[in-house]
Amino acid sequence: MDIIKSIEHEQLKNKVPELKVGNTVKVHVRIKEGNKERIQVFEGIIIKVQGGGVNQTFTVRKTSYGVGVEKTFLIHSPLVEKVELVRVGKARRARLFYLRDRVGKSAKTKEQIGARIEDREIVVKEDLVEEIVAEEVVETPVEAEATTENAAE
Numbered sequence: 709m710d711i712i713k714s715i716e717h718e719q720l721k722n723k724v725p726e727l728k729v730g731n732t733v734k735v736h737v738r739i740k741e742g743n744k745e746r747i748q749v750f751e752g753i754i755i756k757v758q759g760g761g762v763n764q765t766f767t768v769r770k771t772s773y774g775v776g777v778e779k780t781f782l783i784h785s786p787l788v789e790k791v792e793l794v795r796v797g798k799a800r801r802a803r804l805f806y807l808r809d810r811v812g813k814s815a816k817t818k819e820q821i822g823a824r825i826e827d828r829e830i831v832v833k834e835d836l837v838e839e840i841v842a843e844e845v846v847e848t849p850v851e852a853e854a855t856t857e858n859a860a861e
Contacts, residue, residue: 753770799817
């Protein structure tokens with residue numbers, strides 16, 4: 709069991725965006741088409757966040773040409789480049805499935821008044837930062853004499 713946790717810990721991203729239901733976000737997804745890679749942006753409202761650890765997912769819903777589109781993303785997936793916060797929405801429940809039945813302005817969440825749009829990130833695992841101590845270079849007397857002789861010539 710300890711081996712599984714260690715493998716999962718390697719797969720986790722260092723910093724994860726703070727995702728709340730009702731927020732409008734832009735998800736930058738890496739798409740591979742043949743030999744080329746590009747980044748596509750998917751903008752919509754987060755209708756649910758579920759799971760935990762490596763398997764944590766969030767579902768984003770948008771309306772495209774009159775058709776509702778929902779995509780589920782893994783938070784720790786290497787294909788998800790970044791998640792940008794566009795609007796802070798006000799939601800009083802954990803799942804916003806009622807938005808599926810709505811059309812137009814009513815398909816949005818109310819914006820939280822006075823909320824700052826900050827891309828907060830949660831530190832999942834800390835980087836092992838080793839402080840490199842600056843070593844002082846001490847010249848031996850023999851090296852010091854050699855440098856003064858070269859400078860005199």
